[in-house]
Amino acid sequence: ALFAAFADGTSRIEHFQVSGVTRPMLQALTSFGIQWSLDGETLTVEGCGISAWKNPTFPIDCGNSATTLRLLAGAITGAGVTATLDGSYGLRRRPMDRIVEPLRKMGAVIKTTPGGIAPLTIQERSVGQKLKPLTYDLPVASAQVKSCLLLAALGAEGTTLLNEPGPSRDHTERMLSSMGVTVNSYEVETHNTLRYMVELTPPNPLKLLPLNMSLPADPSAAAFLIVAALIIPGSSLTLKGVCLNPTRTGLLDALQAMGADISLSNQHDAGGELVGDLQVNASELQGTEVSGSLVVRMIDEFPIFAIAAAVANGTTTVHDAKELRLKESDRIAMLAAELRLLGVEIEEHSDGFTIQGGKLQGGTVDSHGDHRLAMSLAVAGLAAESPVTVRNAECTAESFPVFAEILQKLGAAISTEG
Known part of the structure; x- marks a missing residue:
């Protein structure tokens, strides 16, 4: 649903399941002015492109899902809007400095609660202002952190390079590639240790293809x-x-x-x-x-x-x-x-x-x-x-x-x- 919101045009996603993780994401999209509808297990999202997101009126409640918060943080940074991300008591104890630090390196202005935890407030950028491309070594292999940074990289001017110590999930890379984004993944051996590299170069102009897909079983x-x-x-x-x-x-x-x-x-x-x-x-x-x-x-x-x-x-x-x-x-x-x-x-x-x-x-x-x-x-x-x-x-x-x-x-x- 989040990727479809970045696309230019209508996306159709079959076998979509509403849960405690996906429901806050759908509610968040509404806050950003994204129109969507759910007919049984078929989700339709009217994507408006990364530059047309609106500032939400209220804080975004991510429930208990760190995945939702981290992916939204990257998307909000990439879109350049202002939003506050919050969640349950349990979510407020999860470490968010692992995304805040690299997002700030890209030029994002982010306010956090002491200790680098939620709630997070991300400030909008000036019209036309791009993020800096990022070269970053992830201390721990994490698909959530990697995906957050790749979504933010869509709003950067140039190629972002991420370096992981292990092979984390690559659903984000596969989906962005299917939407027309240049994403390359490869392995590099240094000192007899494998590192896992991901490069993303946003398209110019930044127009992502809509999705037409059926979700496999989790x-x-x-x-x-x-x-x-x-x-x-x-x-x-x-x-x-x-x-x-x-x-x-x-x-x-x-x-x-x-x-x-x-x-x-x-x-x-x-x-x-x-x-x-x-x-x-x-x-x-x-x-x-x-x-x-x-x-x-x-x-x-x-x-x-x-x-x-x-x-x-x-x-x-x-x-x-x-x-x-x-x-x-x-x-x-x-x-x-x-x-x-x-x-x-x-x-x-x-x-x-x-x-x-x-x-x-x-x-x-x-x-x-x-x-x-x-x-x-x-x-x-x-x-x-x-x-x-x-x-x-x-x-x-x-x-x-x-x-x-x-x-x-x-x-x-x-x-x-x-």
């Missing part, structure tokens, strides 16, 4: 169903039309290394993204080790990966995942605390955890308002020796509103209250 949502099928004896599940972008398939690689019976078929290109079907069969999993570049490719899937590790034979160790402490919750600490309540032997590390596989017990656990933790604990309940109750599970609506409904349709004994 691999992060599919992850919960995949692990559920793997750990419940006798299960067999087919998932169709799942995004298989190589930067998003780290969980599949990790699970297959554990002995998971997962096969891919019908792989094809859809709007610049690799899409295919997955066949998942219940499997006896073995412990494994996850570190390095694989971590970046499955950074959002560690809560559900931990459930697979908890029922696997042997030891599973995760390192190089310190970024998990900066998510909707401190996912390392919260995972450890809640899994211990289910009888899991888990040890925290500063940058990960170690799990001794075994059996899951029943009990009452808490999501701490983290949607991915809530769904992971619910999946744990499906394989536990007695029922598991997940408190504060309403947060699943943030990214997967029909999570419980789909599991029920698949035959899972799951119920909701409230």
Whole structure:
């Protein structure tokens, strides 16, 4: 939706899902004067070009989504309008200096709360004033930060070059390329270490092509169903039309290394993204080790990966995942605390955890308002020796509103209250 708002003309997006993440984005577009309509799962956006955005009257509420705030910060900077971005109490604790610093290097004027957190106020630029192109080394591989800077770079005069230590998600690069923007990605080896480079040169004149696309199934949502099928004896599940972008398939690689019976078929290109079907069969999993570049490719899937590790034979160790402490919750600490309540032997590390596989017990656990933790604990309940109750599970609506409904349709004994 955000990319369509930058286009010149009408974009049509099929299979669009309204959730706690996408709803604030649509509301934000209205604030910028962008017209859109939703007919079932078909979203139509009347793009007016990057230079025609209006200053919103009120602060933009990004809910609990750091993705929404960071992408909007880049888009607002690129468009050159004035806006304040705010959100929930949890979002106000997320670090935003990682986008504020490079945006300021491009010439953006940004006011933040002390500590570099939300709310953020971005000031408009003078008419005709361009941003400076940016050459920047990202300290941590982050698709959110990278995408923020690429959107801002659309308002720069010249080529922006970003340098990452790992291969973060590249959906933004693919989509901008399909809209006529020159985006080049390549690897550079320095001192026996691979760096991942992205160059963006805005078109002149700055006119982006509208989108006409069908969204594939989200691999992060599919992850919960995949692990559920793997750990419940006798299960067999087919998932169709799942995004298989190589930067998003780290969980599949990790699970297959554990002995998971997962096969891919019908792989094809859809709007610049690799899409295919997955066949998942219940499997006896073995412990494994996850570190390095694989971590970046499955950074959002560690809560559900931990459930697979908890029922696997042997030891599973995760390192190089310190970024998990900066998510909707401190996912390392919260995972450890809640899994211990289910009888899991888990040890925290500063940058990960170690799990001794075994059996899951029943009990009452808490999501701490983290949607991915809530769904992971619910999946744990499906394989536990007695029922598991997940408190504060309403947060699943943030990214997967029909999570419980789909599991029920698949035959899972799951119920909701409230």
